[in-house]
Amino acid sequence: MWTTVFSVAAGLASLPLTHAFNNPPGVDIWCGKAYRASNASFNPGGWFEQPSYSSTPLLDLKVRPRMSIYLETDAKGSLLVDTTVSHIVGDSLPVQARTNYTDHITNTTFTTTSELFYLPQRTDGGSATRIDHRTGMLSYIQNQSVTWTPIFPYTYYAQWSLYWDTNTSTLETFASQGYNVIHIVPTGTLSETPFPWTTFDPYLTTSDKQNLHLQYDVLFDPTNLTRLTDQVTHIHTHPSLLLYYTADEPDGKGNPLNSTRLAYDLIRSMDPYHPVSLALNCKDFYYEEYASGADIILSDVYPVATNTSWSTVYDTPCNATYGCCGCDDCRGEFEDISDRLDQFYEFDAVVGWEKVHWGAPQAFGEETFWTRYPTAEEEVVMVMLSVNHGAMGTVMWDYPSSDGIERITRELGPVVTGEVFVGFLEEGVRRVGVVKGAGRVDVAWWVVEEEGRALVSVVNLNYRGTGEVRVGLGGVRVAGVEKVLWGGEGWDVKDGELVREGLGGLEAGILVVDLV
Structure with a gap:
């Protein structure tokens, strides 16, 4: 094994290092940009290039093992299959107008590759x-x-x-x-x-x-x-x-x-x-x-x-x-x-x-x-x-x-x-929450549907307190607060949403809730 390793190291060492920056000779950069007063601004380059928008929908198909590695003692494994429809990346989807008629059904095949360790x-x-x-x-x-x-x-x-x-x-x-x-x-x-x-x-x-x-x-x-x-x-x-x-x-x-x-x-x-x-x-x-x-x-x-x-x-x-x-x-x-x-x-x-x-x-x-x-x-x-x-x-x-x-x-x-x-x-599945009554209040939910429970994290980014806030999540209704892991008490449930009379400045709360 180690003979192979050293051979790999030697091979990698022979590969050239790649430099591709826009700074003129002698100009120090950070994030590609000149930062000393003695140097002028220039286009640093390196910005991420977004694909062009596709007017027709695309299938962004991804298949990969759920775990990055499996060991021979693992009793089972699974695959994750994502079939996201996008207008940015993916393969063209066949689009047909919706009308009533008789037709022959055909299959369209999409392929992708992955690695399993x-x-x-x-x-x-x-x-x-x-x-x-x-x-x-x-x-x-x-x-x-x-x-x-x-x-x-x-x-x-x-x-x-x-x-x-x-x-x-x-x-x-x-x-x-x-x-x-x-x-x-x-x-x-x-x-x-x-x-x-x-x-x-x-x-x-x-x-x-x-x-x-x-x-x-x-x-x-x-x-x-x-x-x-x-x-x-x-x-x-x-x-x-x-x-x-x-x-x-x-x-x-x-x-x-x-x-x-x-x-x-x-x-x-x-x-x-x-x-x-x-x-x-x-x-x-x-x-x-x-x-x-x-x-x-x-x-x-x-x-x-x-x-x-x-x-x-x-x-x-x-x-x-x-x-x-x-x-x-x-x-x-x-x-x-x-x-x-x-x-x-x-x-x-x-x-x-x-x-x-x-x-x-x-x-x-x-x-x-x-x-x-x-x-x-x-x-x-x-x-x-x-x-x-x-x-x-x-x-x-x-x-x-x-x-x-x-x-x-x-x-x-x-x-x-x-x-x-x-x-x-x-x-759980992480989802972005909805906040009513205050701006700059950040909320995330981790919903475990099988258990009928969720973890909720609420963070007030304001240095001042807020008035009443209502925290919800589309398609999810809260039955009650099971436990407060961090932050103040005082959370109630109204109409399936979490309600608090107010949040203190920079207050954070972590709660476990039961779902309807």
């Missing part, structure tokens, strides 16, 4: 992680178990040199605060070559004992596949490994367009048991090229306490073709987060792939573009707004944070990692 059960002590393509939920097995456990990853990025490297007891402290994943950013001595495994291995052992799963940051250098090979060789059988993380804002930095895909292909050739993730910073800069190198995409959107139209660092304006304000093409509102997630899902639909998306809520401040830390209430809004718009995990940047943020995220942790919340995200 059917792998041996692990016997080397390693874990396995799979993605549910219906929901985006991750689940894992460890220690040769045959039972998959779902997980909603909830954690922070934490830099090695700023927190972890003092002692392995930092892992025990971190786990005790309710987080279920660790993302150790390899700064300081972890960025050295060769990698200091003798220093790092005790942390891996401790993570096992604390049941902390690893989002392992390989610190990928596009010009050094040998280092990546060493990292994966050492870590791929570790029982706490949940997934890999290969690139932090490669689109902002202007990494070679095929760099993320090169890393992805190498990792998958060595370890098909774990998915790959990366974080994107730009609103719309070669999304398809960079996102092709991961199964899971994190969105770095940091809208709190920053001027998004004028760069306080570089003294330039910020717009679609110029400037860097720390939050690319943002308005400085919470909706920047939900808009980015919605946009990426729309891109995915056009490309025809199924990416999982996570949030990366802002948990820092008092530096560069950001004048203060978010408040505790703002932090919860950013976390739950991400979840409402399809984020199936959150990794906040970064830890340690302010006292207020650390307190509130400790309190929220048992809720979003708990069995009830995770169960609804795993089994």
